[in-house]
Amino acid sequence: MDFQPPIINLLIVAPLLITMGAGLFLMLLNIFCKRDGVYYWLTLAAIAAALVQNVAMWGHEYGTFIARGSYPMVVSDNFSVFLNSILLLSGIGTLLISRNYLHRTKLERPEFYMLMLFSLSGMMMMGMANDLILVFVALELLSIPLYIMAGLAVSRDDSKESAMKYFLLGAFSSGIFVYGIALIYGATGATALPAVYAVLEAGSPLAMAGTAFLMVGFAFKIGAVPFHMWTPDVYEGAPTVVTAFMSVGAKVAGFAALLRVFTVALPAMSDAWMGALALIAALTLIIGNVVALMQTNIKRMLGYSSIAHAGYLLIGVAAAGQHSEAVGSVLLYMLAYLFTTMGAFGVVIALEHKLGEGIMLEDYKGLAKRNPWLSAAMLVFMLSLTGVPPTGGFSGKFYIFRSAVEANLWWLAIIAIMTSVVSGYYYLRVVFYMYMFDGDRTEPVYAGTALKTGLLIALVGTLWLGFFPAGWFELAYKAVIGTTQLLAGG
Amino acid sequence: MGNSFVFMLLAVIAVGSAIGMLVSRDAVHSALFLVLNFITIAVFYVVLNAPFLAMVQVTVYAGAIMVLFMFVIMLLGAERLRGMWGDRPSELVFAAFLGFLLVVTFLIALVMEGKTAVSANMIDSSPVALGLRLFEGYVFPFEVVGILLLSAMVGVVILTISNKRGKNV
Numbered sequence: 213m214d215f216q217p218p219i220i221n222l223l224i225v226a227p228l229l230i231t232m233g234a235g236l237f238l239m240l241l242n243i244f245c246k247r248d249g250v251y252y253w254l255t256l257a258a259i260a261a262a263l264v265q266n267v268a269m270w271g272h273e274y275g276t277f278i279a280r281g282s283y284p285m286v287v288s289d290n291f292s293v294f295l296n297s298i299l300l301l302s303g304i305g306t307l308l309i310s311r312n313y314l315h316r317t318k319l320e321r322p323e324f325y326m327l328m329l330f331s332l333s334g335m336m337m338m339g340m341a342n343d344l345i346l347v348f349v350a351l352e353l354l355s356i357p358l359y360i361m362a363g364l365a366v367s368r369d370d371s372k373e374s375a376m377k378y379f380l381l382g383a384f385s386s387g388i389f390v391y392g393i394a395l396i397y398g399a400t401g402a403t404a405l406p407a408v409y410a411v412l413e414a415g416s417p418l419a420m421a422g423t424a425f426l427m428v429g430f431a432f433k434i435g436a437v438p439f440h441m442w443t444p445d446v447y448e449g450a451p452t453v454v455t456a457f458m459s460v461g462a463k464v465a466g467f468a469a470l471l472r473v474f475t476v477a478l479p480a481m482s483d484a485w486m487g488a489l490a491l492i493a494a495l496t497l498i499i500g501n502v503v504a505l506m507q508t509n510i511k512r513m514l515g516y517s518s519i520a521h522a523g524y525l526l527i528g529v530a531a532a533g534q535h536s537e538a539v540g541s542v543l544l545y546m547l548a549y550l551f552t553t554m555g556a557f558g559v560v561i562a563l564e565h566k567l568g569e570g571i572m573l574e575d576y577k578g579l580a581k582r583n584p585w586l587s588a589a590m591l592v593f594m595l596s597l598t599g600v601p602p603t604g605g606f607s608g609k610f611y612i613f614r615s616a617v618e619a620n621l622w623w624l625a626i627i628a629i630m631t632s633v634v635s636g637y638y639y640l641r642v643v644f645y646m647y648m649f650d651g652d653r654t655e656p657v658y659a660g661t662a663l664k665t666g667l668l669i670a671l672v673g674t675l676w677l678g679f680f681p682a683g684w685f686e687l688a689y690k691a692v693i694g695t696t697q698l699l700a701g702g
Numbered sequence: 703m704g705n706s707f708v709f710m711l712l713a714v715i716a717v718g719s720a721i722g723m724l725v726s727r728d729a730v731h732s733a734l735f736l737v738l739n740f741i742t743i744a745v746f747y748v749v750l751n752a753p754f755l756a757m758v759q760v761t762v763y764a765g766a767i768m769v770l771f772m773f774v775i776m777l778l779g780a781e782r783l784r785g786m787w788g789d790r791p792s793e794l795v796f797a798a799f800l801g802f803l804l805v806v807t808f809l810i811a812l813v814m815e816g817k818t819a820v821s822a823n824m825i826d827s828s829p830v831a832l833g834l835r836l837f838e839g840y841v842f843p844f845e846v847v848g849i850l851l852l853s854a855m856v857g858v859v860i861l862t863i864s865n866k867r868g869k870n871v
Contacts, residue, residue: 218838225842232849239856279839286842323860330853337846349843353850360857417811 216280224269224276224288227262227296228333228340234258235329238322248320255325256307259332263300269293275342283404287342294543294691295339295468298550302460303332305554308666309561310453312658317567319364319451327357328457335461339468344393344403344477347469351389351433354465355382358458362450365567374449381432381442389429395422396477405477414480423481426473427488433466434522437496444507447515452564452571455511456557459518464546467525471539475532486533489526494627496523501631504638508573510560513638514553517597520635521549527624528612534619536692541611543688548604548677552596555670558663559590565655576642578651586659587646589667594639596674599632604677611685708749716742729775733768740764752827 222229238251245251270293275284306328314320334353341347359382363375397403399419400411412419428439435443447455474485500520507513528542563579563586564570579587596603609632616625659667677684716739723735740763747756836844 215834216838218841220841235849235853239852277839277842282839285839321860323856326856327853330849333849343843345840346843346846349846349850353846353853356850356857357853360853360861363861366861417814421808421811 218280218285219276219278221274221276224274225286225340227266227269227300228336230258230262230265231329231333231336235326235333238326238329242322242326248315248322251322251325252307252311255329256304258329259300259303259307263297263304266293266296266300283342283406285343285346285404286337286340288340290691291472291539291543292336292339292468294688295464295546296336298464298546299332299335299339299461302457302464302550302554303328305460305550305558305666305670306453306457308662308669309456309554309558311662312660313451313453313561313564316658317365317451319567324361324364327361331355331357331361331457332461335465335468338465339472341469341472342405342476344396344405344408344473347473348386348390348393350465351429351469352386354462355386355433358454358462361454361457362446364454365451368449368568370449370568371451372449374446377442378446378450385429385432385439388425388432392422392425392427392429395419395425398422405473408477409479412478412480414483419478420481420484423478423485424488427485427492430466430470430473431492434463434470434525435519436492436522436526437499437519440496440500440519440522443519444512444515447518448509448511451567452511452557452561455514456554456561459514459557460550460553463518463522463525464550467529467542467546471529471532471542474529475536475539479533482533486530489530489533490621490624493523493526493530494624496520496526497627497631501635504635507638510571510573510576510642513573513642514556514560517635517639518553520631521545521553521597523631524609524612524628525549527616527621527628530624531612531615531619531621535615537689538615538619539692540685540689541608541615543691544611544677544681544685545608547684547688548596548608548674551670551673551677552593552603552605555589555667555674556593556597558667558670559586559593562586562657562659562663563655565658570655573642573645575653575655576645576651577649578653579646582651582653583657583659586657586667589671590646591643592671592674594643596678598636598639600636602675602678604674604681607677607681607684610681712742712745712749716746730772733771733775736771737764737768740768754827754829754832 234255238254241250241254269288270290273287273289275287277285314324331354334350334355334357337350338347338354341350359375359379362378363371365371393403395418396408399416399422400408402408402411432439432442447459450458474482478485496519500516500523504513504516504520507516525542525545528538528545531538532542560571563575576590579590592603596605599605599609609628613625613628616622616628719735719739719742723732723739726732726735740759744756744759744764747753747759
C-alpha cells in the first residue's frame, strides 16, 4: 500500500487559510500583546485580505484535495465566491459595529476575535464543501465558536441561558444531521456530493429518510419553523454584536450548504424535498411574522424577523427544485438581507447604552429629534426589511416571488405577500416610535466613527440594491450556473 | 461475519442498554449502561471487519470519555434524578408518539429498500489503510477538525476564567 498524495491547490482554499491562520496567529500573539486594539485591526485586515483573495477567484471553477479517482473535497465556483463575499462582508460589518460596543460593555478580549475568525472559516467552508463529511465538520466549526460567543457576557444570566440553549439544541440537531449523512451513505455508499448524485436513484426510501434528517439539521441552523424555538431567546441573550454576526453569518452559511447539498447531490429527490421545504417556508413565514407582532424587545423582534426572512429565502430554495435560476434570487435576497440586518443591528448597538439596556421599543421614542441621522438610517432599514421600494428588501422579495411563480408555487407567493404586509406593522412601529413620540431619554447614543462607517456602507448597499437591482441579479445569476455545471462535470 | 444470530443478539443488547441508559434515574447507572452500549458497538465493529475502529471505540469512548463522565457526575453530585416521568408527562407521551412514528417510518423504509446492508468485507480497515485514507482524500477535514477542537478548548478556558473573575468582583 503506497501513499498517493492528493492533488492540492492551496490557492482555492486561500480565503479559508487566511481567516484560520489569522485566528491561530492572534492566539499566539495573545501571549505577548495585551492591547485590544491590535487584535481588532488585525482581524479586520485579515478579513479584508480574505475578501480580496476571494473576489479574485470569481469566474474560475476548480476543486482541490482530490484523492486519486475521486471528487474534490473542496470546490470553489462563482456560487461559493458570491456566498463567501457575503459572509466576509458580514464579518467586516460585525467588526465595524462592535468597535465601541465591546469596549464599553467590557466584553473586549482577544478570544472574541479569534473565535469570530474560526466561525467565519466554518461558514465559508459550508458553501465550499463538496463532501457531506466536510459539510458536517464545517457546520461544527461555525457553531462551536458561536455557542461560546453567545455566552461571552458570563456575568449575565440571559447570556448564559442563550449560550446553553443554543449549545444543547445545536448539539442535538447536529446529531440528527450526522444521522442523515449516515442514512445517505447507507443508501448510496458515498459521501461526496457528485458521487451521491451519480448513484442515487429516485424514490430510495433510505435516502428519503436521510434527506429528511439533513433537512431538519439545516432547518435548525437557519431557524425555520418548527425548529426555530431557540432563535428569539438566543438572539436576546447574546451580546448584540454576536446576535448580528449569527443572524447574518450562520443563516447565510446554513443556506449555502442547504443549496449546494440539495441541488448538487439530491436532485433525484427534488419532488420530495421541494414540497417539504415549501411547507416549512409557509409555516415559517406565518409564525415568524405573526409572533413578531407581539414583541416589545427590539432584539427579540429582530429574532422573529430573521425567522420570517428564513421563510422568504426557503421559498427560493423550494423553487430551486424546479428550476435552478431560483438560486440566483436566493443569493440576491441574502445580499439585501446582509446590508439591511447589519444596519439595523448597528442602530440597536448605538442605542444600547449598557449591556442589555436600551433595547426595548420604548427606548426608541423620540429618536428622530435626538439623533435625526440615526433614525433616518433606521427608517431605511425598516422599510427594507418590510420590502418597500426602492430598497434592497424590495428587490430581493421581487425576485424571490418571481421565482416562486415560475415554479408554480402560487399559493406560497400569495402567503409571502400577505405576511409581508403583516410584517409592515411591526417594522413600521419602530419608525412610528422614533418619529411620532416625544422621548425623555437622556442616555447617550454611541455612534463612533467605525459604527458610522458601517451604517453608511449598509445604507449605500441597501439603497443601491433597491435602485439598481438588475446588475446585481445578473451577478447572482452567474453564480448559479457554476453550481449546475459542477453537476455535469466532477 | 454474516451470522445473523450474532447480529440480533448484539442489536438487542445495544438497543436494550440504550433504553436502560435513558430510563435509569440514577446517573451512575446511566453511565454504566452507556459503557455497555459503547462496548456492544465495538463488537459490532469487529463483526464488520474493522478491529482497529473497535479498539478505538473501547479505549476512547468506553475508556476515556466515560471516566470523564463519571468524574463529572461525582463532582456535581448529580447522581439522582427526580421521578420516572419527569416534570411534564404530556410531553413525554407526545415524544414517545413521535418516536413511534419514526420507528414505523424506518421499518417501512427498510422493507421498501430491499437491500439489507452495505457490504463491509470489501473495505480494508486496517490502521494503515485508515491512515492512508485520512491523509489522501480526507486530509482537509482532518486538519479542520484540529481547528475545531482548538476553538472548543479556547471556549472552555475563557468561559471558566471569566467565571472566576465574576466571583472575585
